Amino acid sequence: xxxxxxxxxxxxxxxxxxxxxxxxxxxxxxxxxxxxxxxxxxxxxxxxxxxxxxxxxxxxxxxxxxxxxxxxxxxxxxxxxxxxxxxxxxxxxxxxxxxxxxxxxxxxxxxxxxxxxxxxxxxxxxxxxxxxxxxxxxxxxxxxxxxxxxxxxxxxxxxxxxxxxxxxxxxxxxxxxxxxxxxxxxxxxxxxxxxxxxxxxxxxxxxxxxxxxxxxxxxxxxxxxxxxxxxxxxxxxxxxxxxxxxxxxxxxxxxxxxxxxxxxxxx
Amino acid sequence: xxxxxxxxxxxxxxxxxxxxxxxxxxxxxxxxxxxxxxxxxxxxxxxxxxxxxxxxxxxxxxxxxxxxxxxxxxxxxxxxxxxxxxxxxxxxxxxxxxxxxxxxxxxxxxxxxxxxxxxxxxxxxxxxxxxxxxxxxxxxxxxxxxxxxxxxxxxxxxxxxxxxxxxxxxxxxxxxxxxxxxxxxxxxxxxxxxxxxxxxxxxxxxxxxxxxxxxxxxxxxxxxxxxxxxxxxxxxxxxxxxxxxxxxxxxxxxxxx
Numbered sequence: 001x002x003x004x005x006x007x008x009x010x011x012x013x014x015x016x017x018x019x020x021x022x023x024x025x026x027x028x029x030x031x032x033x034x035x036x037x038x039x040x041x042x043x044x045x046x047x048x049x050x051x052x053x054x055x056x057x058x059x060x061x062x063x064x065x066x067x068x069x070x071x072x073x074x075x076x077x078x079x080x081x082x083x084x085x086x087x088x089x090x091x092x093x094x095x096x097x098x099x100x101x102x103x104x105x106x107x108x109x110x111x112x113x114x115x116x117x118x119x120x121x122x123x124x125x126x127x128x129x130x131x132x133x134x135x136x137x138x139x140x141x142x143x144x145x146x147x148x149x150x151x152x153x154x155x156x157x158x159x160x161x162x163x164x165x166x167x168x169x170x171x172x173x174x175x176x177x178x179x180x181x182x183x184x185x186x187x188x189x190x191x192x193x194x195x196x197x198x199x200x201x202x203x204x205x206x207x208x209x210x211x212x213x214x215x216x217x218x219x220x221x222x223x224x225x226x227x228x229x230x231x232x233x234x235x236x237x238x239x240x241x242x243x244x245x246x247x248x249x250x251x252x253x254x255x256x257x258x259x260x261x262x263x264x265x266x267x
Numbered sequence: 268x269x270x271x272x273x274x275x276x277x278x279x280x281x282x283x284x285x286x287x288x289x290x291x292x293x294x295x296x297x298x299x300x301x302x303x304x305x306x307x308x309x310x311x312x313x314x315x316x317x318x319x320x321x322x323x324x325x326x327x328x329x330x331x332x333x334x335x336x337x338x339x340x341x342x343x344x345x346x347x348x349x350x351x352x353x354x355x356x357x358x359x360x361x362x363x364x365x366x367x368x369x370x371x372x373x374x375x376x377x378x379x380x381x382x383x384x385x386x387x388x389x390x391x392x393x394x395x396x397x398x399x400x401x402x403x404x405x406x407x408x409x410x411x412x413x414x415x416x417x418x419x420x421x422x423x424x425x426x427x428x429x430x431x432x433x434x435x436x437x438x439x440x441x442x443x444x445x446x447x448x449x450x451x452x453x454x455x456x457x458x459x460x461x462x463x464x465x466x467x468x469x470x471x472x473x474x475x476x477x478x479x480x481x482x483x484x485x486x487x488x489x490x491x492x493x494x495x496x497x498x499x500x501x502x503x504x505x506x507x508x509x510x511x512x513x514x515x516x517x518x519x520x521x522x523x524x
Contacts, residue, residue: 054399088397090392092397093394109401109403110402
């Protein structure tokens with residue numbers, strides 16, 4: 001039986017006046033790759049930050065292994081964060097450190113292991129992402145794809161239970177994208193991780209996700225396995241997965257009547 | 268009218284909110300004195316980046332300001348036959364005022380702006396967020412070592428500034444303009460007492476506290492865009508400089524009146 005590592009119940013989140021999520025609920029099963037998709041700007045990254053405790057919801061609970069993240073004390077939250085990890089869209093590598101130092105950083109911070117063991121652990125993580133040969137390079141010397149892989153090695157350095165990927169495919173060439181797609185799936189299965197992938201790259205997500213949530217208009221508009229998502233009749237879901245330029249999500253930003261504005265009768 | 272009152276209210280809330288965040292950051296930085304195993308190497312690294320790399324501008328400025336002071340002072344004092352007082356005039360100006368104030372202004376421009384920009388860029392490139400997600404407190408890892416390094420390095424820089432200023436004054440006054448060497452040093456020794464040095468050091472510590480606090484706060488609290496970082500860096504230098512000048516007046520009034 002699959003248990004849920006993360007459960008989000010009746011979550012509402014407002015940013016100043018704007019509502020981002022209105023009473024949504026979802027669950028992330030243990031050992032699976034769960035994808036969260038949706039158009040740009042609807043707050044997918046915000047959801048990851050809520051799960052990581054970097055933001056607090058206006059209402060609702062976010063349970064990680066039974067712990068309600070928003071209600072944890074600062075110390076307890078930092079303890080829980082040792083069990084989760086996040087791959088940021090930019091990679092967020094420390095620019096003053098080499099690739100090796102970046103991967104060794106979380107191990108050094110949270111353990112008192114001797115340097116010889118740390119070195120072996122870092123080598124193993126870098127070997128997994130294919131960057132053992134690049135360990136002495138600085139982040140500025142890496143390509144976008146390599147930086148993402150180095151950040152992935154750092155993210156798995158402490159063998160977390162949950163790994164959150166924020167737009168892992170954004171700005172990648174087809175080869176890098178293929179490598180990252182394979183790594184997400186392989187790492188999830190080999191290390192027994194639970195993965196949450198936030199993305200709007202439909203084919204890549206469909207190829208690796210076990211379960212998908214599609215978010216738009218402050219709520220979940222569709223969910224299911226990739227096959228179920230393809231079969232959904234919702235026009236909004238269909239527009240999103242087919243990438244149609246017009247539909248329920250209009251091509252034009254709301255504006256006054258075009259003709260009237262051209263004729264000078266608008267605003 | 269109602270809109271103006273509303274705007275004033277919003278401005279007050281925003282200023283108070285900013286002040287509250289700045290105090291929280293300061294308290295966290297003070298609470299996180301660098302521990303020996305992990306924090307000390309970070310602290311030493313920042314002492315180098317903030318203190319040692321500021322040495323050149325401090326040394327050159329100190330020497331030239333001392334030389335100019337001696338030149339200007341000599342032209343006035345010689346008319347009254349009082350060129351023997353050149354030594355204490357230069358030394359007191361430097362120790363009481365110019366050393367701490369000019370060092371703080373140069374420090375705000377050289378090291379404070381770099382601190383703000385570095386922390387702001389770390390925020391914009393999600394490095395601070397990634398620290399949080401790795402269960403590493405950015406206030407402890409990033410802010411505290413920088414704050415303490417700034418606090419300890421500025422008084423040392425001010426001391427170097429004053430010493431080189433006096434050396435520059437000696438070069439111009441004694442070696443070039445011919446003031447008697449013995450008079451220059453002995454009158455200086457007689458007129459400058461320990462209180463002047465202590466007061467100058469207290470001023471320097473106060474300026475170090477304020478300039479570094481403003482620099483780290485502005486970086487940590489900036490809007491994480493290129494424009495936001497640019498604004499934060501500018502405002503860090505401007506606010507720190509104004510605070511130094513205001514604080515200098517208050518401290519001078521307390522110490523020397």
